[in-house]
Amino acid sequence: MGRFHRHDDGTVHEHDHPHEHGRVMGSSPSSDGFVSRDHGDHSAYGTGPDRVVVLERIFAENDHAADANRRLFEKAQVTCVNLMSSPGAGKTTLLQRTLGELRDRGLRAGVVEGDIETSIDADRLAGLGAQIALLNTGDGFGGECHLDAPMVAHALARLDLDALDLLLIENVGNLVCPAEFDVGAHRSAMVYAITEGEEKPLKYPVMFRAVDLVVVNKTDLLPYLDFSMEAFRANLAQVNPAATVVEVSARTGEGVPAFVEWLHGAAQD
Numbered sequence: 001m002g003r004f005h006r007h008d009d010g011t012v013h014e015h016d017h018p019h020e021h022g023r024v025m026g027s028s029p030s031s032d033g034f035v036s037r038d039h040g041d042h043s044a045y046g047t048g049p050d051r052v053v054v055l056e057r058i059f060a061e062n063d064h065a066a067d068a069n070r071r072l073f074e075k076a077q078v079t080c081v082n083l084m085s086s087p088g089a090g091k092t093t094l095l096q097r098t099l100g101e102l103r104d105r106g107l108r109a110g111v112v113e114g115d116i117e118t119s120i121d122a123d124r125l126a127g128l129g130a131q132i133a134l135l136n137t138g139d140g141f142g143g144e145c146h147l148d149a150p151m152v153a154h155a156l157a158r159l160d161l162d163a164l165d166l167l168l169i170e171n172v173g174n175l176v177c178p179a180e181f182d183v184g185a186h187r188s189a190m191v192y193a194i195t196e197g198e199e200k201p202l203k204y205p206v207m208f209r210a211v212d213l214v215v216v217n218k219t220d221l222l223p224y225l226d227f228s229m230e231a232f233r234a235n236l237a238q239v240n241p242a243a244t245v246v247e248v249s250a251r252t253g254e255g256v257p258a259f260v261e262w263l264h265g266a267a268q269d
Contacts, residue, residue, distance in 0.1 A: 061150075062148050062149050062150070062181055062182065063149070063182055064149075065148075065149035065150045065153055065184075066149035066182040066183055066184040067184070068149075068153065068184070069149055069152055069153055069156065069183065069184025070184045070186070072156060072161060072184075073161070073167070073184065073186070075161075076161035076162050076164065077165075078110075078161050078164050078165065078166065078167050079165065079166050079167070079186050079187070079266050079267045079269070080166075080167045080168075080169065080183075080184060080185040080186050080187075081166070081167070081168050081169065081185055081186070081187045081188070081189055081263065081266060082169045082171060082178075082183055082185035082187070082188045082189070083095075083168055083169060083170050083171060083188075083189050083190070083191065084171045084174075084175075084178045084179060084188065084189070084190045084191075084207065084211070085171075085173060085175075085190050085191040085192065085193075086173055086174065086175045086192075086193070086196060087173030087174070088173065088193070089173070089191045089192060089193040089196070089217060090191050090193055090217040090218060090250045090251075091121075091170050091173070091191045092121040092124055092125065092170065093250040093251065094191055094215065094217065094248065094250040094256070094259065095111065095125055095168065095170065096124060096125065096128065096250075097250055097253055097256045098256060098259060098260055098263070099111075099125065099128040099129055099130045100128055100129065101256070101257065101260045102130075102166065102260060102263065102264070103128075103129040103130075105260070105264055107165045107166050107263075107264065107267055108163060108164050108165045108166070109129070109130040109131075109164065109165070109166045109167070109168060110130055110131035110132070110133070110159050110161075110164045110166070110167045110168070111125055111130050111131070111132050111133070111167070111168045111169075111170060112133050112135055112147070112152060112155045112156075112159075112167065112168070112169045112170065113125065113132055113133065113134050113135065113170050114135045114137065114146075114147045114151075114169065114170055114171050114172045115134075115135075115136055115137070115172060116136065116137050116138045116143050116144075116145070116172060117136055117138045117143075118136070119134050119136075121170065122134040131159050131160065131163070131164065133155040133156070133158045133159050134155075135147065135151055135152070135154065135155045137151065137172060144172070144177075145172055145174045145176075145177045145178075146171060146172050146174055146177035146178040146180070146181055147169065147171050147172060147178065147181070147183055148181040148183065149181065149182060149183050149184055151183075152169060152183045152184060165267050166263060166266075166267045168263075169183055169185060171183075175200070175204045175207050176204065176206070176207065178207070179206045179207040179209075179210040179211075180206065186266070186269075187212050187213070187266050188210055188211045188212055188213075189211055189212060189213035189214070189215060189262075190207060190208070190211045190213070190214055190215065191215045191217050191250075192214055192215065192216055192217065193216075193217045193218045194216060194217070194218050194219065194221060194222065194225060194227045194229075194232075195218055195221065195225065197227070198227060198228055198231040198232040198235055199235060200232075200235075201232070201235040201236040201238065201239050201240070202235050202238065202239070205239040208236060208239050208240050208243070209239050209240045211240070211243060212242075212243065212244065213243065213244045213245075213246065213259075213262055214236060214240075214243050214244070214245050214246070215246050215248055215259055216229070216232070216245060216246065216247045216248065217248055217249070217250050218249060218250070218251070219247050219248060219249045219254065219255065220249040220251055220252050220254070229247070233245065244262065246258045246259050246262065
């Protein structure tokens with residue numbers, strides 16, 4: 001079964017991919033921010049030219065919602081950062097290390113915590129001085145493998161944006177789909193674990209190309225892995241030479257202040 005992908009120039013093309021992209025398979029955001037799933041025929045995968053029109057409409061509706069989210073952020077003077085990664089790369093552990101330092105710098109932070117199921121990650125962030133809005137995509141959103149703008153809008157209704165300086169969206173762990181949906185963020189970053197191998201920028205260029213910052217995590221494991229940081233950086237430079245790179249160990253805290261500094265700079269822009 002094919003999968004549709006929106007390219008940088010806005011065109012939509014179909015690619016072979018084993019993953020069934022739930023957002024693409026006929027879902028569309030309604031005016032109240034929820035996801036409507038009235039297309040039982042999965043028309044985006046139907047035959048004929050109409051399927052491309054369906055996909056273009058879905059992306060256009062999402063972009064409209066993303067613009068509305070940005071207007072909310074700008075009205076409240078909040079900087080939003082979309083944080084993405086593969087599952088297990090260490091986003092939540094990094095945020096655990098980060099939230100206290102942001103508070104110490106006088107930044108009022110909030111987190112939209114995206115997961116398919118459970119409150120496990122949101123519970124780990126509780127009590128660290130940040131507003132938390134849990135967003136389970138399995139709860140009325142079809143179990144999506146990413147967050148989109150209408151979902152984020154739903155979560156924003158449970159946050160006091162006027163009491164925030166910085167909003168971090170912890171997206172669902174996935175190296176493909178989250179990069180394809182604008183959620184209204186001003187900046188995008190990803191956490192990449194060295195256990196994933198040096199070749200990932202070449203295998204998943206859409207994600208690596210979509211971000212302003214790559215946080216290379218789990219550097220405490222470097223002595224135990226056959227991993228070349230030089231090779232990884234060279235691969236990243238092929239797809240996104242402008243990306244900032246920060247090397248950290250979220251487990252030990254090494255390098256985390258550089259990530260905090262980047263977030264602080266983003267909030268001041």
